[in-house]
Amino acid sequence: MPVLKLSQTVGTPGAVLEVSGNRHLFPAFIARLPAIGVERLGILASLFFSLTCNHLFFAAALANRDWTHPASWLFAAALFVAITALQSIGLLVLLNRWSAKPLLTILFLVTAAASYYMNKYTVFFNTEMVRNILRTDVKEASELFSLNFCIHMFVFGVLPGLLVWQLRLRTTPLRRAIPTRLLYIVAAIAVTVGSTMLIFQDFSSLMRNQKEVRFLITPSNYLFSLTRVVAADTAQANTPKIKISDDAKLAAGWAGRTKPMLFVLVVGETTRAANWGLNGYEHQTTPELSKLGVVNFPHATSCGTNTEVSVPCMFSIYGRHDYDEAKIRSHESLLHIIDKVGVKTVWRDNQAGCKGVCDDLEEQMLSDSKDPNLCDGERCLDEIMLEGMDGVIQKAQNGNLFVVLHQLGNHGPAYYRRYPATMRTFTPTCDTSDLSKCNREQITNSYDNGVLYTDHFLAKTIAYLKSQTSYDTAMLYLSDHGESLGEHGIYLHGLPYSIAPKEQTEVPMVMWMSPGFASSFGVNKDCLQQRAGNPVSQDNLFHSILGMLQIESKYYDPSLDMTAGCRA
Ligand SMILES: [Zn+2]
Numbered sequence: 295m296p297v298l299k300l301s302q303t304v305g306t307p308g309a310v311l312e313v314s315g316n317r318h319l320f321p322a323f324i325a326r327l328p329a330i331g332v333e334r335l336g337i338l339a340s341l342f343f344s345l346t347c348n349h350l351f352f353a354a355a356l357a358n359r360d361w362t363h364p365a366s367w368l369f370a371a372a373l374f375v376a377i378t379a380l381q382s383i384g385l386l387v388l389l390n391r392w393s394a395k396p397l398l399t400i401l402f403l404v405t406a407a408a409s410y411y412m413n414k415y416t417v418f419f420n421t422e423m424v425r426n427i428l429r430t431d432v433k434e435a436s437e438l439f440s441l442n443f444c445i446h447m448f449v450f451g452v453l454p455g456l457l458v459w460q461l462r463l464r465t466t467p468l469r470r471a472i473p474t475r476l477l478y479i480v481a482a483i484a485v486t487v488g489s490t491m492l493i494f495q496d497f498s499s500l501m502r503n504q505k506e507v508r509f510l511i512t513p514s515n516y517l518f519s520l521t522r523v524v525a526a527d528t529a530q531a532n533t534p535k536i537k538i539s540d541d542a543k544l545a546a547g548w549a550g551r552t553k554p555m556l557f558v559l560v561v562g563e564t565t566r567a568a569n570w571g572l573n574g575y576e577h578q579t580t581p582e583l584s585k586l587g588v589v590n591f592p593h594a595t596s597c598g599t600n601t602e603v604s605v606p607c608m609f610s611i612y613g614r615h616d617y618d619e620a621k622i623r624s625h626e627s628l629l630h631i632i633d634k635v636g637v638k639t640v641w642r643d644n645q646a647g648c649k650g651v652c653d654d655l656e657e658q659m660l661s662d663s664k665d666p667n668l669c670d671g672e673r674c675l676d677e678i679m680l681e682g683m684d685g686v687i688q689k690a691q692n693g694n695l696f697v698v699l700h701q702l703g704n705h706g707p708a709y710y711r712r713y714p715a716t717m718r719t720f721t722p723t724c725d726t727s728d729l730s731k732c733n734r735e736q737i738t739n740s741y742d743n744g745v746l747y748t749d750h751f752l753a754k755t756i757a758y759l760k761s762q763t764s765y766d767t768a769m770l771y772l773s774d775h776g777e778s779l780g781e782h783g784i785y786l787h788g789l790p791y792s793i794a795p796k797e798q799t800e801v802p803m804v805m806w807m808s809p810g811f812a813s814s815f816g817v818n819k820d821c822l823q824q825r826a827g828n829p830v831s832q833d834n835l836f837h838s839i840l841g842m843l844q845i846e847s848k849y850y851d852p853s854l855d856m857t858a859g860c861r862a
Contacts, residue, residue: 320456320457320460324457324460324461325460327461327462328462329461329462329463329464329465330461330462330463330464331463331464331466331474332389332390332391332394332463332464332475333386333474333475333478335389335394335398335458335461335463336382336385336386336389336394336478337378337382337385337386337478337482339385339398339401339402340378340379340381340382340385341378342454343378343381343405343512343513344374344377344378344381346409346450347405347406347408347409347412347450347512347513348377348510348511348512349413350412350413350416350510351377351507351510351511351512352370352373352374354504354507354510355373355500355504355507356369356370356373365496368492368493369493369496369497372489372490372492372493373489373493373497375485375489376485376486376489376490376493376497377511379482379483379485379486379489380482380486380511380514381511381513381514382482383479383482383483383486384514384517386475386478386479386482387479391463391465394458394463395458395459395463398454398455398458399455399458399459401513402450402451402452402454402455402458403447403451403452403455404451404513404516405450405451405512405513405516406446406447406449406450406451406452407443407447407451408512408513408515408516409446409450409512410442410443410446410447410450411438412510412512414730414785415784415785415786415788416783416784416785416789417788418506418509418510418515418788418789418790419509419510419512419515419516419519420506420509420515420519420790421519421522421523421526421619422598422600422602422603422619422788422790423509423519423600423788424516424519424520424523425523425602426600426601426602426603426788428523429601429602429646429647429649430646433661433672433673434646434705436672437707437708437711437727438707438727440727440728441728442728442730504793506790506792506793509790526619526620526623530620530623530624533624535624535625535626535630535653535654536624536625536626537626537630538611538625538626538630538631538847538849539626539630539631539633539634539847540634541846541847541848542631542634542635542845542846542847543635543845543846544635544636544844544845544846545844545845545846547815547816547844548844551766551814552814553764553765553766553810553814554692554693554694554695554764554765554766555637555694555695555696555765555766555767555768555811555843556687556694556695556697556759556762556765556766556767556768557637557695557696557697557767557768557769557770557843558697558698558699558755558759558767558768558769558770559696559697559698559699559769559770559771559839560698560699560701560751560752560755560769560770560771560772561605561608561698561699561700561701561772561773561774562701562703562704562748562771562772562773562774562801562802563601563645563700563701563702563703563704563705563773563774564703564704564705564706564773564774564775564776564777564787565703565704565744565745565748565773565776565777565801565802566704566773566776566777566779566797566798566800566801566802567592567593567594567776567800567801567802568776568796568797568800569738569741569742569745569779570590570592570745570802571583571584571745571749572584572588572590572592572802572804573590573592573802574592577720577742579742579745579746579749580745580746580749581746581749582749582750582752582753583749583752583753583804586753586756586806587806588756588804588805588806589804589805589806589819589822589823589826590802590803590804590826591802591803591804591805591826591830591856592826592827593800593827593828593829593830594772594800594801594802594803594829594830594831594832595799595800595801595829595830595831595832596608596773596774596775596776596798596799596800596801596831596832597613597614597617597831597832597833598614598774598775598791599775599776599787599788599789599790599791599794599798599799600774600775600787600788601645601646601649601774601775602649603619603775603791604774604775604832605648605649605651605700605774606622606623606627606649606650606651607622607832608772608774608832608833608835608836609627609628609629609651609835609836610622610625610627610628610836611625611836611849612625613831613832613833613836613854614791614831614832614833615833623650627650627651627652628651628835628836628839628840629641629651629652629655629696629698630654630655631840631845631847631849632696632839632843632845633655633696635845636693636694637693637694637695637696637843638656638690638693638694638695638696639652639655639656639695639696639697639698640655640656640657640658640686640690640695640696640697640698641655641656641657641658641698641700642658642660642679642686642697642698642699642700643657643658643659643660643661643679643700644660644661644674644676644678644679644699644700644701644702645661645700645701645702645703645705646661647659647700648698648700652698658686660674660678660679660681660682661673661674661678661702662674663678663681665678665681668681670711673702673711674702675702675712675713675714675747675751676699676701676702676703676747676748676751677751677754679699679700679701680699680751680754680755680758683697683758687762692764695765696843699755701748701751703744703748703773704741704744704745704748704777706727706729706741706777706785706786707727707728707729707785707786708726708727709724709737709740709741709743709744710723710724710725710726710740710743711727712743712744712747713743713744713746713747714747717743717746717747717750718743719742719743719746720738720739720740720742720743720746721739722735722736722739723736723739723740723743724736724737724739724740725740729785734779734780737779737780737785738779738780741777741779752769752771752804755769756769756806759806759808760808765808765810766808766810766811766814766815767807767808767810767811768805768806768807768808768811768842769805769806770803770804770805770806770835770839771802771803771804771805772801772802772803772804772832772835773801773802773803774801775787775798775799775801776796776797776798776799776800776801777797777798778795778797778798779797781795781797782795801832803830805822807819815842815843815844815861816861816862817842817857817860817861818860818861818862821859821860822856822857822860825856825859825860828856830856833854834854834855834856836849836854837850837851837852837854837855838854838855838856838857840855841855841857841858841861842855842857842861
């Protein structure tokens with residue numbers, strides 16, 4: 295507790311407190327307030343959260359109500375009381391004389407940051423989002439900072455944090471403190487239950503029809519999700535992956551192969567189907583691919599709306615149709631099967647790693663490369679992943695090779711940094727990561743230039759594969775998820791899957807095969823082309839790769855193999 299010393303101007307307007315000789319931000323009367331009990335401080339903090347960082351929740355919960363009807367006002371009032379009482383319960387459990395100030399300070403700061411991004415990008419703090427944020431690297435995070443963020447942090451995080459340290463906490467002997475605390479907790483539970491009962495019918499239909507809104511209740515949302523993520527990760531740490539590769543083997547057809555296989559799977563980032571030139575988008579964002587005779591799948595969907603969900607999911611036996619995050623993370627991936635049958639797998643990454651997909655397999659992180667032509671000291675353009683490919687092939691001793699290239703792609707919000715200056719084709723662009731400073735046309739143009747760069751990167755990858763004439767080569771590209779570019783006021787990605795707009799779940803997917811690959815694996819490209827208009831999803835990846843590469847596994851499901859009807 296700092297020693298408070300009133301300045302000489304106490305009582306005059308604008309009087310300030312001095313602490314150890316430093317001028318302070320708070321009016322002098324705060325020092326003269328009577329000491330406050332921890333219980334009341336907890337309730338006040340909860341009220342502060344209800345008032346300052348839950349308007350997205352209330353807006354969603356109260357949308358489309360008839361405000362001429364008194365029941366709507368009752369619902370709003372009871373909901374406000376219930377949420378405030380509910381969050382008080384948690385604070386009443388956590389806070390005590392010693393923990394109150396440091397814990398509240400941390401809570402104010404983290405909640406301020408959370409609410410900033412919630413408001414700006416409509417973020418729902420479910421476990422997937424929390425996991426995504428925990429795995430975010432410093433480079434990604436630094437692209438999100440802005441002056442507005444700093445102002446928001448100061449007003450809603452730093453100021454209340456400082457204020458808490460100015461307060462005197464009442465000290466009560468333990469024998470009185472415990473019953474008092476219990477009384478407060480029981481009262482808070484009673485208020486929560488009572489106010490919920492008052493609006494029970496409305497409330498239960500809200501939780502049934504829009505259950506994702508609970509991830510907007512701040513700070514409970516991120517605290518709850520964080521606890522679940524930490525518990526799940528702790529339980530899983532050091533447990534070896536459950537094997538799915540044991541029975542896998544190359545089919546008999548492999549005996550007759552004359553050339554080794556080189557397959558490149560490009561996992562894209564944040565590129566959406568709506569802005570894909572090959573899908574008929576108004577901007578020609580795929581000029582190079584359109585000349586290369588690729589098979590384009592215009593109706594492909596993702597497993598998740600963020601990297602943390604989509605990347606492990608697309609390589610797993612449990613796709614979106616059978617989604618179970620714990621099972622996906624605890625089992626081996628498609629790559630383990632491919633590696634097991636003797637095809638060397640290498641994961642080359644220009645982003646944030648393979649998310650467990652390539653555990654115990656070779657992974658090359660290229661995002662920290664120093665190539666002056668492709669890297670700016672922080673990030674590299676995706677072409678960095680084609681550098682050193684010859685070395686990868688030589689290391690595999692000219693044997694069969696399955697390479698994954700994990701792109702940085704259209705990673706936002708700094709779209710303008712995802713392409714070289716020579717590719718600034720669509721203008722005017724948005725040359726800042728603070729999207730609120732740009733209009734939608736500028737944002738879309740920068741995004742489209744990023745797509746143009748992916749087109750160039752994929753064309754260059756195909757050109758490389760064409761040059762490898764001693765191999766049967768092929769490339770499959772699919773993006774991990776899409777992106778919102780201001781539709782319905784939503785930006786970026788990561789909304790809960792059940793309510794995500796199609797912009798976040800519809801992704802581009804493209805296949806290219808060398809004639810040698812097509813004939814030696816018996817894949818009929820024309821047939822594939824004819825059927826490419828059918829809906830496909832990331833759930834098809836696992837089974838289509840196994841089918842196409844003639845790898846036998848008990849987990850192979852021909853009904854999910856998009857090449858099944860097109861192979862000899
Ligand atoms: Zn992603």
